[in-house]
Amino acid sequence: MTSEELSQIIIKGMEERKAEDIKVLDLRDVKGSISDFFIICSGNSDTQLQAIAESVEKEVKEAQGERPWRKEGFTNREWILLDYVSNVVHIFKRDKRDFYALEDLWGDAKVTSIG
Template identity: 55%
Template sequence: MKKKISSEALCDSVINGMQEKKGFDIVKMDLRKIPGSITDFFVICSGSSDTQIDAIAGSVDEEVSKKCKESPWHKEGIQNKEWILLDYVDVVVHVFKKDRREFYDIESLWGDADISYYGDTLVASKTPLN
């Protein structure tokens, strides 16, 4: 039987795939301590064009397939290229066009999650106040 990869390792591959295609404002949201959460993690990033968000989603899919031997259970938004969602069950990936990300503001909706911000070299974290 195939050993299931950890959701943390899956997140690492997702983030690598995003960084490979210059995704920006990368955020990892740990939802495991939130009662009734639908997944372990959201990983979110922005792209500046239809072409870039398509390339980012493709890079994530390729990186996760290569490193983790996993494929998304479900994909959405591939046609309209404003918000592409890749659902790996324990990790849900959101690749947004910048204006769509601001409109939906997922980070605020799940504001009590532990959030890590990924820049080119920096990882900063925010733990919600209790």
């Protein structure tokens, strides 16, 4: 499975749990990038963030039998990260997303808004 195909599966998992403001940052042409894609979204509550993360994990596991290489943020549920190596998933509460501004930090990336 290509990194582009994986990103589509991740987006499907996000959409199933009503993730907001989904953006895909294409980092393949960015010097020093650590991944092919960042897929970023927002949720409104701890419960929704966890539901989005679980939905993404379920979709990826069903499609390719893989689990994230690394998971973080399930304790405080303000920024959940799922690392699939070629794709890194960032699920934020809105205020944390605004604070960390990954879209600005990786300003050289091509950004695609979903939905």
